[in-house]
Amino acid sequence: EVQLVESGGGLVQPGGSLRLSCAASGFTFSSHAINWVRQAPGKGLEWVSAISGSGNSPYYADSVKGRFTISRDNSKNTVFLHMNGLRAEDTAVYYCAKALSATVWWWPYWGQGTLVTVSS
Amino acid sequence: EIVLTQSPATLSLSPGERATLSCRASQSVNDYLGWYQQTPGQAPRLLIYDASNRATGIPARFSGSGSGTDFTLTISSLKPEDFAVYYCQQRSSWPMTFGQGTRLEIK
Numbered sequence: 114e115v116q117l118v119e120s121g122g123g124l125v126q127p128g129g130s131l132r133l134s135c136a137a138s139g140f141t142f143s144s145h146a147i148n149w150v151r152q153a154p155g156k157g158l159e160w161v162s163a164i165s166g167s168g169n170s171p172y173y174a175d176s177v178k179g180r181f182t183i184s185r186d187n188s189k190n191t192v193f194l195h196m197n198g199l200r201a202e203d204t205a206v207y208y209c210a211k212a213l214s215a216t217v218w219w220w221p222y223w224g225q226g227t228l229v230t231v232s233s
Numbered sequence: 234e235i236v237l238t239q240s241p242a243t244l245s246l247s248p249g250e251r252a253t254l255s256c257r258a259s260q261s262v263n264d265y266l267g268w269y270q271q272t273p274g275q276a277p278r279l280l281i282y283d284a285s286n287r288a289t290g291i292p293a294r295f296s297g298s299g300s301g302t303d304f305t306l307t308i309s310s311l312k313p314e315d316f317a318v319y320y321c322q323q324r325s326s327w328p329m330t331f332g333q334g335t336r337l338e339i340k
Contacts, residue, residue: 148329150277158269158277158320160329174328175234208276213288218324219267221288223276 115139115222117209122227125199133194133227135209143167143187146212148220149194151205151229161207164192166215177203199231235259237321237332245340252308254335256321261301265325268297268306272317280319281306313339 121133135147148163162183163172171183182195192209206228210220236259246252256266264284269277279288281297284304294309308315316339321332 150331157318157334158271158322158331160322160331163329172327172329210276213279213282217282219279219282219288220277221279221282223278225276 115211117211117222117224119207119209119224119227122207122229124230124232126233127200127231129199129231130195130197131199131229133196133207133209133229135192135194135224137190137192137211140211142190144215146218147185147192148210148212148218149183149192149207150210150220151203151207152226153202153205156205159205162194163218196229199229201231203229204231205229234328235262235323235326235330237323237330239319239321239332239335241335242333243336243338245338246311247340248311248313250311252306252311252315252337254306254308254319254337256299256304256306256332258302258304258323262323262325264300265323266297266299266304267322267324268295269320269322270315270317271320277320308337311337 116138118136149161164183168185180198185192206226208226211222213219238257240255266284268281271277285297296307318334
């Protein structure tokens with residue numbers, strides 16, 4: 114069974130940093146892309162970042178480019194989202210999701226999310 | 234980036250009725266368009282990918298159509314559990330983007 118568990122969320126001051134983790138199990142981790150999607154309170158979904166199975170190809174939304182870095186450790190079946198320069202508008206539930214297959218980047222498997230609150 | 238515009242913002246229907254949700258892209262996404270359902274407090278659920286393919290376990294009452302810039306999600310006969318928010322997403326070009334969502338509510 115595919116499982117994705119996010120962690121690392123919490124309260125951080127504006128300008129601060131946080132590292133989110135997405136721990137995966139139940140599939141061949143290094144073969145599948147993982148992405149992060151966020152949802153601000155009461156708002157819609159916003160795609161944030163994605164990384165290929167090998168880790169060689171990262172992608173970012175314009176709103177986070179230069180501030181967030183996605184990486185993965187395939188030996189630990191974990192993807193990370195390093196968030197720097199956090200702003201109030203980054204407050205959201207952050208979900209990670211696994212691709213449908215090695216080459217099809219649709220997202221049928223999701224974690225339950227971790228809440229990031231940016232506030233002084 | 235490609236902007237996805239969903240309409241209507243809110244759709245009020247009764248169980249048993251047919252629902253038609255629209256998603257329009259600012260430029261062609263070929264058929265790289267997907268649909269997600271989200272209920273309160275839950276993660277999104279992939280319903281349709283590549284415009285018309287139902288994801289595993291999705292009931293046949295959900296169908297997708299369209300290509301290029303205009304897409305439709307149809308729910309043939311609404312069940313109580315279908316009242317939720319629906320989002321379209323494109324993966325034709327980076328960055329991936331979502332539409333703003335359509336809220337399907339009980340009339």
